[in-house]
Amino acid sequence: MTDFHLHSTFSPDGRSSMADMARAETERGIKHICFTDHVENCNASEPLGFEPGDFYEIREAYFASIAETREMFRGRLDISAGIELGGINHDLETAAAITALDGLDFVIGSVHNNRGKADFYFIPYESREECSELLRDYLLENIEIAKSGLCDVVAHIGYPLNCMLARGFELDLSVHTDTVRELVSELVDRGVGMELNVSGFRRKINDSEPSMWILKLYRELGGEIITVGSDGHDVSQAGLFVDRGFSMLREAGFKYVTVFEKRKPRFIKI
Numbered sequence: 001m002t003d004f005h006l007h008s009t010f011s012p013d014g015r016s017s018m019a020d021m022a023r024a025e026t027e028r029g030i031k032h033i034c035f036t037d038h039v040e041n042c043n044a045s046e047p048l049g050f051e052p053g054d055f056y057e058i059r060e061a062y063f064a065s066i067a068e069t070r071e072m073f074r075g076r077l078d079i080s081a082g083i084e085l086g087g088i089n090h091d092l093e094t095a096a097a098i099t100a101l102d103g104l105d106f107v108i109g110s111v112h113n114n115r116g117k118a119d120f121y122f123i124p125y126e127s128r129e130e131c132s133e134l135l136r137d138y139l140l141e142n143i144e145i146a147k148s149g150l151c152d153v154v155a156h157i158g159y160p161l162n163c164m165l166a167r168g169f170e171l172d173l174s175v176h177t178d179t180v181r182e183l184v185s186e187l188v189d190r191g192v193g194m195e196l197n198v199s200g201f202r203r204k205i206n207d208s209e210p211s212m213w214i215l216k217l218y219r220e221l222g223g224e225i226i227t228v229g230s231d232g233h234d235v236s237q238a239g240l241f242v243d244r245g246f247s248m249l250r251e252a253g254f255k256y257v258t259v260f261e262k263r264k265p266r267f268i269k270i
């Protein structure tokens with residue numbers, strides 16, 4: 001098994017060191033991981049609800065820590081170096097500069113906030129209509145990210161749903177099926193991958209991001225580049241439910257999972 005979405009203390013919301021996260025992953029039977037700490041440079045002028053930080057300030061220490069952890073676990077666990085890059089479409093120039101940096105194996109493209117809005121986590125939703133509109137814009141922003149071609153996979157499609165549920169609004173992306181289809185077609189046509197993020201199984205929503213029907217749609221339309229991510233932020237979450245993600249891949253008809261090295265996909269039989 002592989003886990004290609006993982007945070008450490010290099011993320012503002014990460015709570016465990018790289019070495020501790022790597023150890024927890026081996027204990028869950030994972031063989032290849034990728035650290036993907038948050039990079040929010042593209043959202044520097046967006047009202048996120050938290051400090052975006054500056055990747056350039058931590059970059060050297062970040063890559064050094066990954067290299068050190070890689071040495072520590074050599075022969076037991078493969079470790080790739082990635083980032084979770086927020087808001088690529090909000091600042092394409094900055095995104096292009098960051099994704100061109102040496103040393104990156106993998107880039108996750110994430111929409112955590114729509115343009116001009118706070119992170120979905122911080123929005124005090126007031127109506128279903130508001131949620132539905134935000135979801136449509138969210139999908140359109142994911143399409144922009146796919147079109148940019150700057151990331152290897154688009155992350156956790158459906159991320160806002162759990163945030164909305166937490167405020168009492170239960171929605172599904174099927175309220176915008178046509179836009180979902182447009183997004184999935186865009187990924188397939190451009191050869192941009194999809195992430196199957198299983199962190200929702202430890203949240204109230206108890207579903208993957210994306211849900212099974214979107215995963216199946218991606219496969220049906222010819223999508224092959226798929227990574228699995230626990231999105232763990234501490235040792236209790238590292239690699240958690242990745243086994244369930246792999247079962248979902250098989251059920252959806254995937255024969256391979258994807259890992260990335262030096263931004264190139266490699267396909268591993270499952």
Ligand SMILES: [Zn+2]
Binds near residue numbers: 110112155
């Ligand atoms: Zn994310």
Ligand SMILES: [Zn+2]
Binds near residue numbers: 006007
């Ligand atoms: Zn994440």
